[in-house]
Amino acid sequence: MNILVCVKRVPDIGARIDLTEDRQAITTKNLGFCISPHEECAVEEAIQLVEKHGGQATVLTLGPADAEEQLRDCLARGIDRGILIETDQPEWDSRETATALAEVIRSEADKEPFDLILFGNESADSTGCQVGIRVAHHLNLPCVASVKKLQIGDGDATASREVDTGWEVFSLPMPALITVKEGINLPRYPSLRGTMKAKKKPVDRLSADKIGASLKMQQLVHPPEQKKEVDMLGEGSAAASRIVEVFKALEVI
Amino acid sequence: MSQFPKQAKVVIIGAGIVGNCVAGHLAERGWKNMVLIDKGPLPNPGGSTGHASNFIFPVDNGKPLTQLTMDSKRQYGELGVERICGGIEVARTEASVADTKRRIASSKCWGIDSQLLDVDGCVELFPWLNRDKIKGGFYTPSVSVVDSLRAGTIMREKAQDMGALSVFANTEVLDVDVEDGKIKGVKTDRGDIEAEYVIICCGVWSPRIGEMAGVQIPLAPVVHQMIDAGPIPQLAHVKGEIGYPIIRDMSVKMYERQTSGTMEVGSYAHRSILIDPDDIPSNEQAKLSPTELPFTSEDFEPQLEDALELMPELLDNDKVEIQYAINGLISLTPDGEPLIGETPEVKNLWVAAAIWIKEGPGAARMLAEWMTDGAPELDPNHVDIARFYPYAGTKKFVWDRATEGFPKLYDIVHPHEQYLDSRNIRLSPFHSRTKELGAVYFETAGWERPQWYESNKTLLEEYADRLVERTNEWDSRWWSPIIDAENIALRERVAMTDLSAFTIFDIVGPGALDVVQKVAVSQMDNKVGKACYTLLLNHKGGIRSDLIIARTGKDSFRVITGGGHGSVDKKWFSDHLPEDGTVQLHDQTSALGTVGVWGPSARDLLESVTDDDISNEDFPYATVKKFRIKDIPVWALRMSYVGEYGWELYTNAEHGPKLWDILWEAGQKYRVVPVGIGVYGTNARLEKSFRLFGNELDTEYNPVEAGMALPRVKAQDFIGKEAYLKARDEDPTTLLCTLTVDDHTDSKGEKRYMVGNFPVLTEDGESIVDAKGRPAYVASCGYGAVVGKYILMAYLPPEYAKAGNKLKVEYFCEHFPVTVDIVGAAPLYDPKHERLKG
Numbered sequence A: 001m002n003i004l005v006c007v008k009r010v011p012d013i014g015a016r017i018d019l020t021e022d023r024q025a026i027t028t029k030n031l032g033f034c035i036s037p038h039e040e041c042a043v044e045e046a047i048q049l050v051e052k053h054g055g056q057a058t059v060l061t062l063g064p065a066d067a068e069e070q071l072r073d074c075l076a077r078g079i080d081r082g083i084l085i086e087t088d089q090p091e092w093d094s095r096e097t098a099t100a101l102a103e104v105i106r107s108e109a110d111k112e113p114f115d116l117i118l119f120g121n122e123s124a125d126s127t128g129c130q131v132g133i134r135v136a137h138h139l140n141l142p143c144v145a146s147v148k149k150l151q152i153g154d155g156d157a158t159a160s161r162e163v164d165t166g167w168e169v170f171s172l173p174m175p176a177l178i179t180v181k182e183g184i185n186l187p188r189y190p191s192l193r194g195t196m197k198a199k200k201k202p203v204d205r206l207s208a209d210k211i212g213a214s215l216k217m218q219q220l221v222h223p224p225e226q227k228k229e230v231d232m233l234g235e236g237s238a239a240a241s242r243i244v245e246v247f248k249a250l251e252v253i
Numbered sequence B: 001m002s003q004f005p006k007q008a009k010v011v012i013i014g015a016g017i018v019g020n021c022v023a024g025h026l027a028e029r030g031w032k033n034m035v036l037i038d039k040g041p042l043p044n045p046g047g048s049t050g051h052a053s054n055f056i057f058p059v060d061n062g063k064p065l066t067q068l069t070m071d072s073k074r075q076y077g078e079l080g081v082e083r084i085c086g087g088i089e090v091a092r093t094e095a096s097v098a099d100t101k102r103r104i105a106s107s108k109c110w111g112i113d114s115q116l117l118d119v120d121g122c123v124e125l126f127p128w129l130n131r132d133k134i135k136g137g138f139y140t141p142s143v144s145v146v147d148s149l150r151a152g153t154i155m156r157e158k159a160q161d162m163g164a165l166s167v168f169a170n171t172e173v174l175d176v177d178v179e180d181g182k183i184k185g186v187k188t189d190r191g192d193i194e195a196e197y198v199i200i201c202c203g204v205w206s207p208r209i210g211e212m213a214g215v216q217i218p219l220a221p222v223v224h225q226m227i228d229a230g231p232i233p234q235l236a237h238v239k240g241e242i243g244y245p246i247i248r249d250m251s252v253k254m255y256e257r258q259t260s261g262t263m264e265v266g267s268y269a270h271r272s273i274l275i276d277p278d279d280i281p282s283n284e285q286a287k288l289s290p291t292e293l294p295f296t297s298e299d300f301e302p303q304l305e306d307a308l309e310l311m312p313e314l315l316d317n318d319k320v321e322i323q324y325a326i327n328g329l330i331s332l333t334p335d336g337e338p339l340i341g342e343t344p345e346v347k348n349l350w351v352a353a354a355i356w357i358k359e360g361p362g363a364a365r366m367l368a369e370w371m372t373d374g375a376p377e378l379d380p381n382h383v384d385i386a387r388f389y390p391y392a393g394t395k396k397f398v399w400d401r402a403t404e405g406f407p408k409l410y411d412i413v414h415p416h417e418q419y420l421d422s423r424n425i426r427l428s429p430f431h432s433r434t435k436e437l438g439a440v441y442f443e444t445a446g447w448e449r450p451q452w453y454e455s456n457k458t459l460l461e462e463y464a465d466r467l468v469e470r471t472n473e474w475d476s477r478w479w480s481p482i483i484d485a486e487n488i489a490l491r492e493r494v495a496m497t498d499l500s501a502f503t504i505f506d507i508v509g510p511g512a513l514d515v516v517q518k519v520a521v522s523q524m525d526n527k528v529g530k531a532c533y534t535l536l537l538n539h540k541g542g543i544r545s546d547l548i549i550a551r552t553g554k555d556s557f558r559v560i561t562g563g564g565h566g567s568v569d570k571k572w573f574s575d576h577l578p579e580d581g582t583v584q585l586h587d588q589t590s591a592l593g594t595v596g597v598w599g600p601s602a603r604d605l606l607e608s609v610t611d612d613d614i615s616n617e618d619f620p621y622a623t624v625k626k627f628r629i630k631d632i633p634v635w636a637l638r639m640s641y642v643g644e645y646g647w648e649l650y651t652n653a654e655h656g657p658k659l660w661d662i663l664w665e666a667g668q669k670y671r672v673v674p675v676g677i678g679v680y681g682t683n684a685r686l687e688k689s690f691r692l693f694g695n696e697l698d699t700e701y702n703p704v705e706a707g708m709a710l711p712r713v714k715a716q717d718f719i720g721k722e723a724y725l726k727a728r729d730e731d732p733t734t735l736l737c738t739l740t741v742d743d744h745t746d747s748k749g750e751k752r753y754m755v756g757n758f759p760v761l762t763e764d765g766e767s768i769v770d771a772k773g774r775p776a777y778v779a780s781c782g783y784g785a786v787v788g789k790y791i792l793m794a795y796l797p798p799e800y801a802k803a804g805n806k807l808k809v810e811y812f813c814e815h816f817p818v819t820v821d822i823v824g825a826a827p828l829y830d831p832k833h834e835r836l837k838g
Helices: A037-053 A065-077 A094-111 A131-139 A192-198 A236-249 B017-028 B063-078 B094-109 B119-125 B148-161 B203-213 B297-310 B357-373 B395-408 B431-436 B454-462 B481-492 B512-519 B563-575 B602-607 B653-670 B677-687 B721-729
Strands: A002-007 A010-012 A032-034 A056-063 A081-086 A116-120 A143-147 A149-152 A156-163 A166-173 A176-180 A203-206 B007-013 B034-037 B082-084 B087-091 B115-117 B136-140 B144-146 B165-168 B173-179 B182-188 B191-200 B220-230 B246-249 B254-259 B262-267 B292-294 B321-332 B339-342 B349-353 B439-444 B447-453 B495-498 B503-508 B531-537 B543-553 B556-561 B584-587 B592-598 B624-629 B632-637 B646-652 B735-741 B778-784 B789-796 B806-811 B814-823
Touching (some): A002 A037, A002 A094, A002 A131, A032 B292, A037 A056, A037 A065, A037 A116, A037 A149, A056 A065, A065 A081, A065 A192, A065 A203, A065 B297, A094 A131, A131 A143, A131 A176, A192 B297, B007 B182, B017 B034, B017 B148, B063 B357, B087 B119, B094 B806, B119 B136, B173 B191, B191 B203, B203 B349, B220 B297, B220 B395, B246 B297, B254 B297, B262 B297, B297 B321, B321 B395, B349 B357, B447 B481, B495 B677, B512 B563, B543 B563, B556 B563, B592 B602, B624 B653, B789 B814
Parallel strands (some): A116 A176, A143 A176, B007 B034, B034 B165, B087 B246
Antiparallel strands (some): A149 A156, B173 B182, B220 B262, B246 B254, B254 B262, B503 B556, B531 B543, B543 B556, B632 B646, B735 B814, B778 B789
């Protein structure tokens, strides 16, 4: 199998998110960077599929030069090669990103077609849930989003996603594009040896034309703070009678 | 939770291992009404304690850190939070193997059990070491891991249970109130507290809190990278936290420490990464904690390779994953030692910072004893925050030294090794002249001091038959045979030595006599013009300094002390000035330049450039006098640390170059030689058995043991008198002796000339320990080129302290025979001090 995984470099946020003064971005001075949790699962899925079915996996990202760090991290986990579409602008919108990715995927596929293209369901920062679906549209590929189970058959794939009432199960021909959600697998950490090997794996650097944004950032705002109130009911057995009162008030008992 | 207090006796800022233990120790000593605050939550407020590796290797090559570590280990053990696992420092290179032998010497000096291991020995204790990569190891059975968070909690809760402490987490200090140089309290985001004492125990944040109070806390937060790798199948069977020795891979500056089924791999090999305290994220901003910063993997990559090489069976496995990786923040000071004590700038503002887990409880006990009794049990000299001069509080200096110091943390550091950056901070008025003469400079307290002069190379030929060659690279590192030649020339001709690094201050005003009388052991009520070498004691009778005090007037005294300890001495005198301001301390250090002119031709030289009477009768030994050298006024002291007739000449800094030129030109007739501190501080002073503070003298020894008890005790009271009188009545448990090496030849036939500290053993090679548990070790050593002997100074219990007694010293695991030459103060050279006194 020839698998492609698309990922995005995002800040590895702490508990509180601080905004820059112009409110156009979040402050990343104290933050590391990573890929999104759903994307970690997409990477893991690709590695497991190659382990099971053979072939190779490629990771693709669009971002600043520093995004190589995230590609190397994916390579350390077991992906075979990386492609970085290097940008000098901080943020491309989903339409621009999808167009640039699709173009590169098309030209890569000309050399060796991909059987499967994996995305995370959404990125951890902008959570647009769009890029994967837009790429599928550009490439005219069948697409299922929010997948939590994936089985590969002979030229087709079975993708399942969880809904309130149970599971929706899709069968689709390959090549196909799937966006996956956390829960599909338990992603591995890089091993020491994997980290060493990743240094020697190939990363191609490409560039792409920006088609022009269709969305414009106005400003970021914090959601209103949710007030938390903590009422200490007491310590040890002394708290028992008040707990009973609270349970009664809540009609638990 | 109790109401936030408006007043407290003591406010402790910081609830890491140090702050908690300080609270516990102060409570034990009867302190009440204390408040502990931290801006983070408990039990882990987010400082360096929270991410510490928590392992303790007790043996350091330096005594102060080893003592704090040993005390901390004992306390962790008593708190029931220590688990002994043993530890091996493995060596990959021949240099590292040699250093393990030096570690053995250090462990014997400080009384810690340890042994050398060959490769088989290492592998027997830790079966997964790659035998092909190591050449041996240094094993310390008492290496342990501790639960520092639990220890802190126990100490904190103990103080709370005693009703001595209230605790407020999630409380941030916004400002520190100081009035008239004295602490008043702290402002926090939950209200203000008036306090009699404030103690800063804020680890990496300490400089920020210090700034609020206007005090310098010279430390830099530096990154130490670590990862957790696992699960490791071979370790799955281990019950509890640790079942195998901790490995320190010294040659590549790393360690591997088992934690249940994983291996923590830590590095001190990466580039120095410093973080400004203002840039440390808050608890709210940080993903893990404020001191667990995002891992920068590119810095760690070479170390991964090293770790895989050392333990391939454990780590080189695709299933062994990097589960946790951080850039952990720790504190580093310009000299690598902790910062403990009262700040010189603000009364009652105390600090315990730049302290690691291995020193935490010991440092806390030291601080609590110091605050309670006026003096701690262990010698605080090397860790006293007052040791730094103002320049050392600048961020540039702290940063540069921390940058240079970080790679030394796991490196092989020579006892005389010099910092290469941040130099030329303090230059003597004679600097341009000494530089022209090819001075090789060593640094003390920021001063550039000529250690020897390359221009004296010609002396090597002249004295060739009296010099010894050091073939061993280690023994001759940071050293030159020119020092030995200068030693001989000094005693045959006349020497000029730049002494401008002295710290000099005048104590002036009505009551000045009372001040100096109170701090000095010797009688200070002398005639004007008399100079006196005296010891200063702490409240427990230990030696806290030695210096010169000259009476310059009825109500004025000049104190002259070494630059290395001068800042601490200055604080000590300042602390004992009367509060009404009638006695003042005036620092003259920067106003004066000092040159020593000593040797058989010193008097002839000086008489040739002055019209004043400087004869022995008019200007006797141990006096001071003002006179003129041509057109330069000088203030001179007739004393000598090198034991020759002569003077220390003090002049205003602006006259310095001219004074030097006059002496130099007139000196040509007498074949004057510039002589460096190599002779002054080592060779010549050892020939005279003169003691050096910080080596032979520290607060753990009293004047009787040091052989420096005076024939009579003055009637006036002075600090430490009671303990001093008691020590005089008791038989000493140890005595300072001068020894010489009988044979320098090691088992390979190479002659070794020792440097650093190393143990003194019985003739059978057994350790010697005094009745108070203090092992015998060499505190100073060097070649007395004129007496032609390699001289050692060491404290020995009375049964060994006998002239003529044959003993051994251990150096790089080889034994060398030595003889006890002198017990007490008499020197090998000029025992009656005839040359000195004239």
